[in-house]
Amino acid sequence: MNKITEALIKLFSKHRVIFWYDEKEELTEQYKEVSLDDVTKIHVQGNEFAVKHIINKQNPTGKFLLYFTGDKPASEDNWLLDMELAHQVFHTDQEVMWLQEMGLGYHLKELVTEHMEFFRAKERRLKLKEFLGDGDDYQEIRYKMLAVAFGTENISLVTYIHAHASSFSDGNEKFDKDLERYNLTKYYWSEIKRKYNYTSDIPSIYDFLLEVFNSNFIFGVKNGIAKESRLLLSLWKDTIQFREFFGKVSDKIAIDIDVENKLNQSNIDSLVSDDLFKLIDKKVIHEFVNLIITDGISNDKVLQYVKQRENKYWYGEFESFYQSIVFASQMIALVRKHGDTKYNSFNDGTKDYASNLYEIDLLYRKFIWSYRKSNQNKILADLAIKVEKVYSNDWLLIYNNNWQGVIDNLSSWSNDSATSQKHFYNTHVKPVVDKKQRLFVIISDAFRYECGAELTKKLQSENRYEASISHMVSSLPSYTQLGMASLLPHKELSIQEGSDLVLIDGMSTSGIQGRSKILETNSDARATAIKAEDFMKMNSAKEGRDFVKQYDLIYIYHNRIDKTGDDKTTEEKVFEAVEEEFVFLMDMLKKINNMNGYNMIITSDHGFIYQHNELADSDFSESTHTGEIWKENRRFILGKNLSNDSATKAFKSEQLEIKSGVDVLIPKSINRLRIKGAGSRFIHGGASLQEIVIPLVKITKTRQDTTTQVDIDIIKSTDRITTNILAVSFIQKDTVSEQVLPRSIRAVIRAEDGEELSDQFKYNFDIEEGSERQREVKHRFQLSSKASGKYKNQRVQLVLEEPVEGTSKWKQYQEYYYTLNISFTNDFDDF
Structure with missing residues (x-):
């Protein structure tokens, strides 16, 4: 045709x-x-x-x-x-x-x-x-x-x-x-x-953008470009299709208008809201580092400013830097407040650490992890030195020197049935088994208390999971063989002569076979033990369910953290191992649920101390102990007829609820013994609170929803928009808690035909405290010229959207209606 x-x-x-x-x-x-x-x-x-x-x-x-x-x-x-x-x-x-x-x-x-x-x-x-x-x-x-x-x-x-x-x-x-x-x-x-309002005899896209960026940069040259250009840049950063190219153009313009030189004389207060150039983030981070090092900024101001940067264009690229800054600032603030804490009793110390002060160790771990994720960029190097000094000298050393006074006065180790690791089975496992409820006990080697606290928070934010944490006190010395044995059902613990191997009622506790035998013999349930890797290999639908049906009690053992930390060649990666363990444990809990498991406990054999920097000679103890030594470690000595000096605290096995015939020496505070070839930054076995306070996380999978998200509303004083700027106050109606989760929103003003008439406002509402007014967040929407032209006198919507989980899409959350009534005078640029 x-x-x-x-x-x-x-x-x-x-x-x-x-x-x-x-x-x-x-x-x-x-x-x-x-x-x-x-x-x-x-x-x-x-x-x-x-x-x-x-x-x-x-x-x-x-x-x-x-x-x-x-x-x-x-x-x-x-x-x-x-x-x-x-x-x-x-x-x-x-x-x-x-x-x-x-x-x-x-x-x-x-x-x-x-x-x-x-x-x-x-x-x-x-x-x-x-x-x-x-x-x-x-x-x-x-x-x-x-x-x-x-x-x-x-x-x-x-x-x-x-x-x-x-x-x-x-x-x-x-x-x-x-x-x-x-x-x-x-x-x-x-x-x-x-x-x-761009004019040029030879117009080009780069010349135009150069003028737009220059006009909108806080230290740029005002060149007559219309204020509408602010919206052009804002929308560019929010456009999925083109946003990556904004960065390329911005970097080129930064060189051509000499942004670096202009930023040299600026301060953080003037820059915190600007994100036109990557150099601004670098300058802000540089200022943060210097201010924290010199104690020139409060922790509250750090958190406030980083929150303002959170939804800026370059934040994703610098997220590990900003996180490092936040964790460093929070940790230093807590150490300044609590570093010299003293206790009158053993129980006071363990309870306070588990309730409050564990957070210092958590923040230090998160700082080191974020710092390493940033590839230990030199801009953070001085901050890392500051953090290390504050953590090691003002926290670990002083806090545990004070704690050592409590340890020195002990005549026996903790025997509180609610918190003693040796009473774990009878206090926390047997009651569940007696109710004929299947129970999974997951023991993660060296999963110290602060790790358990973070995992619990993650679980509480997972829908249909109920999780709570309490603390236990590990056996002393706080080493793997004794800690693992203490968690099993037993009447008597003993240490095999000439070694550090632990026996339960005369039976070996080594390996999965030994632990399975003890569970079969000493528990009143169909019980077994299995390695976590073997458990995770099972197919949930068939093999896994068939395995689970055979037992009422299943102990699952995993050894990622301790294995990483105990190896001198990998000890610096121990905090990465913790992050990997979180993912592994979450996957395991979901697999257990797929095998019809609903009751779970996660705990540990012991905690640990880790210092990222190489240690000084002063961190090692010169001990002149004598006697028949069975096992000598950085943090404990086992043997017979041991004598000691002031560098160590001595215990008889009877004081530690271990069968008589063993002497135990523990270096004081956080000091290490000089042992040839052993790693020295990751240690455990001693009596510091970081080593002996361990998590007891109880988890139940439910069929009902256990979480909601905070509600967001706005303060609306008028339903008319009369200028090209609309100031809106967003209110987070509830505080974020264990079951009330944060909500991320983006907001934009749209015409009824779908045309976007303003910049986008994005914010993660995650405020955990304060009155409703203190949970108010303001944003000034910049409206386009269409608002006073094509859409004048029409009804428009302020639309709040939230992300669709697992996708890049957004869905509507709330909408508020306004009528556009913008005067023609608003189209004049600062005339």
Whole structure:
């Protein structure tokens, strides 16, 4: 089918009579070839009255193609003019053929002639046709031609600029060449001038962006660019398709306008809200580091400022830096407040540490982890030195020196049935088993108390999980064999002579086989032990469920943290091992649930002390102990007939609830014994609170929802928007808690047709304390010129959206209605 036939078919679908003028008689052959069903062809040659009679009287419903050759008559001489005006003229020149193809009127022929190269490609014509609306004029069609030229789905100058800038950032000049080829360059730049007040004899996308960035940079040159440009940049950063190119352009402009030099004289207060350039984040981080090191900024101000940076463009790239700053600031603040804490009794110390002060060790771990994630960038190096000094000297050393006074006064080790590790089975396991409820006991080696606290918080934020944490006190010495044995059902613990191996009622506690035998023998349940790796290999649906059905009590053992820390070559990665353990344990709990397990306990054999820096000689004790030594470790000595000096605290096995015949020496405070070849930064076995306080996390999987999210509302004092700036106060109605989770929202002002009229505001509402007014967060929305133009006096929505979990999409959360009533004076830029 040729183009003429195709065009005629489309015209006859809407019209009964088609007039075809072929003045130069160039298309006579094509006319003869046309053959359309139910269409009568008539070559009009002086028979106008006969044609009019045939069409109007003889066949008033039929379809007719009237073909004319020779000069077209003037209107006053055209006997068929009334019919021509009532029906349709078929034009066969190229421009008009394209217009007909797109369903556009003949009056737009000059537009096509002006942009012939654009219309030559059928693909471009078809794409433009998709965008066209009824009654589109020259201006609207050209505007939509730009969408085709830039390959965007949005008909928006902002989007065209984003696409153009993104292409430029990759060194691609295609759009510039296309605009020139399609004769759209002049129109494109006139639109940019109209909206942004940009003028240049030789306009270019980079020159325009240079002026936009410069005008909006706090230390830039104000150059007459319209304030609407702020919205251009804001929307660019929030656009999924183009946002990555913002960074490339920003980096280039930062060099060309010498941002680094301008930032040298700035301070953090003036920069905290700006995110035009990556250098701003570097400067802010640099300022944070210096202020924290010199105690020149409060912890509250650090948290406030980092929160302001949280949703800025570059935050994701610098997240580990900001997290390092937050953890460092929080840890230092807590050490300053609690570092010299003293206790009157053993129970007071363990309880206070488990309730409050464990957080210092948690924050230190999180700092080191974040610091390492940043690749230990030199900008954080001095902060890391400060953190290490405060943690080691002002916290670990002073706190445990004070604690040593309590240890020195002990005549026996903890025997409180509620908190003693040796009473774990009878106090916490047996009651569950006696109720005929299946129980899974997960023992993660060296999973110290602060790790358990963080895991509990993670579990409490998981829907349909109930989790609580309490503390236990490990056996002393706090080493693996004794801790693991203490968690099993037993009557008597003993240490095999000449070694550090532990026996339960004469049975070996080593390995899975030994522990399974003890569980089978000493528990009143169908019980077994299994390695975590073997458990995780099972298929949940078949093999796993068959395994679980055989038992009422399953002990599961995992050794990631201790294995990493105890190896001198890997001890510096121990905090990464903790993070990996969190993921592993969460996966394990879900697998247990898939095997019809609903009751779980997570605990540990002992804690640990870890200092990231290499230790000084003063951290090691010179002990002159004598006697028959069975086992000598950095943090404990086992043997017989041992004598000691002031460097160690001595215990008899009876004082530790271990069968008589063993002597135990523990180095005081956090000191290490000099042992050849052993790692020294990761240690355990002693009596520090970090080593002996261990978590007892009880978990139940429920069928009911256990979590909700905080509700967000706004303070709305008016329903009219009268300026291009709308200040909105967002209120977090509840405080975040164990079961009330944070909510992330993004907010934007939209017209009822979906057009976005403002910048986007993104915020994670996670405030944990304070009154409702103290949970107020303000944002000033910048409205586009369309708000006072096309959409003036219309109703608009302030839409709050939240992310759809597991996707990059958003769903509506709340909406609030306003009426636009912006005065024309708001379109003047600071005049």
